[in-house]
Amino acid sequence: MSAVGIGALRARAVARQASGNVSHVWRRSIHLRVVVTTLLLSLAVVVILGYALLSRVTAGLLDASERSAVDEARAAQSDAQTQINAAAQTDAVSLANLLNQITDELATRAGSPPRYQVVLLRSSASLSNVQTQFQSGDVNPASVPSALRASVQASNLESYTFTEIRYLDTTPAVPGLVVGAPLNVPGLGTYELYYLFPLTFEQDTLNLVQRLLFIAGAVIVLLLGAIAWLVTRQVVSPVRMAARTAERFSAGRLEERMAVEGEDDLSRLATSFNQMASSLQRQIRQLEDLSRVQRRFVSDVSHELRTPLTTVRMAADVLHENRAEFDPATARAAELLQTQLDRFEALLSDLLEISRYDAGAAVLDIESIDVRDVVRRVADATEPLAQRRMAEVRLDLPKQRCLVEADPRRVERILRNLFVNAIEHSEGRPVDVRVRGDHDAMAIVVRDHGAGLRPGEASLVFNRFWRADPARARTTGGTGLGLSIALEDARLHGGWLEAWGQPGDGAQFRLTLPRRAGVQMASSPLPLEPPDARADRRVPLSVGGRVRTPDA
Amino acid sequence: MRARVLVVDDDPALSEMLGIVLRGEGFEPVFCADGVRAMGVFRETKPDLVLLDLMLPGQGGIDVCRQLRAESGVPIVMLTAKTDTVDVVLGLESGADDYIVKPFKPKELVARIRTRLRRESSPAPERLAIGNLVIDVAGHLVTREGQPINLTPLEFDLLVALARKPWQVFTREVLLEQVWGYRHAADTRLVNVHVQRLRSKIEHDPEKPEIVVTVRGVGYKAGVTPSS
Numbered sequence: 001m002s003a004v005g006i007g008a009l010r011a012r013a014v015a016r017q018a019s020g021n022v023s024h025v026w027r028r029s030i031h032l033r034v035v036v037t038t039l040l041l042s043l044a045v046v047v048i049l050g051y052a053l054l055s056r057v058t059a060g061l062l063d064a065s066e067r068s069a070v071d072e073a074r075a076a077q078s079d080a081q082t083q084i085n086a087a088a089q090t091d092a093v094s095l096a097n098l099l100n101q102i103t104d105e106l107a108t109r110a111g112s113p114p115r116y117q118v119v120l121l122r123s124s125a126s127l128s129n130v131q132t133q134f135q136s137g138d139v140n141p142a143s144v145p146s147a148l149r150a151s152v153q154a155s156n157l158e159s160y161t162f163t164e165i166r167y168l169d170t171t172p173a174v175p176g177l178v179v180g181a182p183l184n185v186p187g188l189g190t191y192e193l194y195y196l197f198p199l200t201f202e203q204d205t206l207n208l209v210q211r212l213l214f215i216a217g218a219v220i221v222l223l224l225g226a227i228a229w230l231v232t233r234q235v236v237s238p239v240r241m242a243a244r245t246a247e248r249f250s251a252g253r254l255e256e257r258m259a260v261e262g263e264d265d266l267s268r269l270a271t272s273f274n275q276m277a278s279s280l281q282r283q284i285r286q287l288e289d290l291s292r293v294q295r296r297f298v299s300d301v302s303h304e305l306r307t308p309l310t311t312v313r314m315a316a317d318v319l320h321e322n323r324a325e326f327d328p329a330t331a332r333a334a335e336l337l338q339t340q341l342d343r344f345e346a347l348l349s350d351l352l353e354i355s356r357y358d359a360g361a362a363v364l365d366i367e368s369i370d371v372r373d374v375v376r377r378v379a380d381a382t383e384p385l386a387q388r389r390m391a392e393v394r395l396d397l398p399k400q401r402c403l404v405e406a407d408p409r410r411v412e413r414i415l416r417n418l419f420v421n422a423i424e425h426s427e428g429r430p431v432d433v434r435v436r437g438d439h440d441a442m443a444i445v446v447r448d449h450g451a452g453l454r455p456g457e458a459s460l461v462f463n464r465f466w467r468a469d470p471a472r473a474r475t476t477g478g479t480g481l482g483l484s485i486a487l488e489d490a491r492l493h494g495g496w497l498e499a500w501g502q503p504g505d506g507a508q509f510r511l512t513l514p515r516r517a518g519v520q521m522a523s524s525p526l527p528l529e530p531p532d533a534r535a536d537r538r539v540p541l542s543v544g545g546r547v548r549t550p551d552a
Numbered sequence: 553m554r555a556r557v558l559v560v561d562d563d564p565a566l567s568e569m570l571g572i573v574l575r576g577e578g579f580e581p582v583f584c585a586d587g588v589r590a591m592g593v594f595r596e597t598k599p600d601l602v603l604l605d606l607m608l609p610g611q612g613g614i615d616v617c618r619q620l621r622a623e624s625g626v627p628i629v630m631l632t633a634k635t636d637t638v639d640v641v642l643g644l645e646s647g648a649d650d651y652i653v654k655p656f657k658p659k660e661l662v663a664r665i666r667t668r669l670r671r672e673s674s675p676a677p678e679r680l681a682i683g684n685l686v687i688d689v690a691g692h693l694v695t696r697e698g699q700p701i702n703l704t705p706l707e708f709d710l711l712v713a714l715a716r717k718p719w720q721v722f723t724r725e726v727l728l729e730q731v732w733g734y735r736h737a738a739d740t741r742l743v744n745v746h747v748q749r750l751r752s753k754i755e756h757d758p759e760k761p762e763i764v765v766t767v768r769g770v771g772y773k774a775g776v777t778p779s780s
Contacts, residue, residue: 302633306655308563308566310569314572318573
């Protein structure tokens with residue numbers, strides 16, 4: 001590419017950048033907009049007014065000059081004509097002398113400095129020895145425009161026009177008024193008498209007026225601009241301050257307030273803002289206090305409930321151990337006591353966990369863990385259940401390490417919940433577990449081939465205490481909170497927990513965790529809908545899981 | 553001979569129930585209801601294991617634990633209602649060998665007590681070296697350049713397990729099984745805290761460990777031993 005081409009490109013880029021900057025500043029500042037608009041508008045007004053003023057003055061000045069010029073020329077013309085008519089000479093030379101004399105005489109009437117110059121011109125091309133032009137002073141007879149000459153010749157009346165008067169010496173040309181009238185010289189033909197009035201004085205006056213108008217206009221425009229700037233500032237400053245105060249308030253400084261001065265609209269704005277800020281601050285503090293109280297309550301309840309529960313548990317255990325020695329009814333009572341205590345304990349534990357999330361008191365203990373190990377551990381732990389339900393759990397784990405920064409206990413809890421759910425809903429068919437990772441995230445899917453989820457249930461399934469089938473008996477004493485807790489655990493990591501299901505085709509739960517703590521994930525290494533999902537969609541799919549956005 | 557277990561807990565019902573359960577399992581329970589008298593009762597009764605509640609009136613369980621640990625290597629199992637890592641770590645760092653969360657299944661408690669007591673058996677004479685330490689396994693002694701280093705039995709067992717196979721990386725689960733004797737999933741935080749405790753006692757710079765080395769994502773192993 002040529003240097004010129006590159007230069008042109010660069011210039012275009014710079015220009016584009018500059019115009020971008022300008023329009024950015026324009027958009028951002030009311031101040032600038034108001035001032036510039038005022039300047040432009042007042043400039044337009046001043047220009048129009050100035051123009052009108054100038055033309056009035058010009059017309060006025062020139063009117064007067066015109067009238068006096070025409071009168072004087074007319075008088076001169078009749079004088080000259082009388083003189084010529086009264087003349088006795090008839091030969092060309094003496095007539096020429098007479099014309100010369102008349103010209104000089106008329107010229108002397110002009111005074112000193114001469115108000116006008118006189119030019120006498122012969123109308124038509126003449127005989128060779130007849131003088132065709134006479135002039136006074138050093139005025140150049142060619143100053144008389146031919147249009148005027150034509151008019152005078154044709155109409156036989158006086159005519160006038162404005163033109164530029166030129167001189168034969170070095171005097172500069174000036175604008176002027178030329179008045180002409182025909183002269184009849186018997187024996188020599190028709191001549192035209194022209195009076196040339198230089199309009200220097202008028203021209204100078206007009207120049208002065210123009211200059212004054214220009215200066216005054218500029219001053220007015222600038223003053224208006226300054227006034228506009230000052231006035232706008234009165235309004236914009238408080239608004240800017242309000243904006244800054246609001247910004248600081250929303251950044252967390254709840255004690256920020258606006259200064260209230262006077263009683264006008266702006267102070268009303270400030271007062272209302274302050275009221276709103278106080279109200280918000282109060283509410284936020286209340287909520288914070290409530291949260292603190294809640295957390296204390298959780299911790300106190302936790303301790304207070306657990307000790308008597310331990311005693312009850314141990315007592316129930318002793319009874320359960322010795323139930324062979326009781327009569328059948330008591331023995332059965334001891335069994336029921338044992339199992340229900342298990343359920344109670346699990347429920348208590350889950351409730352306390354959930355309330356910890358609600359109070360924002362949950363804490364992550366991050367370690368670097370290999371997901372495959374967790375999966376294997378959970379698979380081993382749920383092996384007895386899988387055997388009882390005759391569900392084969394098939395693991396598909398990658399050969400390379402699957403490291404994530406996560407809380408191992410929570411991840412294990414999530415997976416245990418997913419495994420147990422899948423096994424319980426497996427209806428004897430195998431459960432598939434797959435783990436895959438990419439650069440940013442790790443995904444674990446647990447797929448069962450049981451009854452599946454009905455449309456809309458995939459998002460309901462994470463609700464607290466929601467059961468797919470309320471009548472179904474849970475052999476492992478589930479609390480109904482397992483998936484809610486799992487969802488919160490996933491969210492704590494900044495990860496996702498989602499469900500997919502199709503009636504008759506089972507369900508798949510996908511846990512996606514960021515490999516490094518705090519990293520935002522864009523996508524998951526595994527699809528939510530399993531590749532072996534049935535293609536026929538007689539019934540609409542159920543897809544859900546609310547963990548997409550961290551604060552959903 | 554029946555093993556004696558000291559129960560330090562302020563809740564009378566719980567203590568009584570614990571007593572019933574322990575007696576049923578063949579232990580001999582003795583009781584103390586507050587932390588202040590705990591040391592006195594300990595010295596008097598010389599139990600084989602201590603069950604210590606963390607929330608005690610008077611002196612907290614943590615302080616009692618520290619005092620016990622300063623005097624003896626007796627196995628201490630904490631009973632606590634709190635599961636937060638902060639509290640667990642605090643308890644373990646003050647000298648407990650294990651902890652169990654209320655409410656617990658009595659069977660589990662008993663199993664853990666038995667495991668802790670079982671570890672008392674003396675192994676065959678054996679000398680190991682790790683780092684610049686010398687371990688006399690039978691004598692339960694660890695020395696660096698002749699100076700003995702004071703380790704609790706559990707810390708000692710941990711060091712021995714690592715030193716016996718210096719090329720091997722041990723996962724936390726494997727360590728739990730070999731050192732603590734827990735076959736099924738127990739809390740891996742136990743291992744973390746004990747490794748920290750061990751490091752603070754035997755390493756020159758616990759922040760840059762050379763003797764007990766972390767293998768990221770897997771577990772721990774013994775560092776390179778300079779050949780003597």
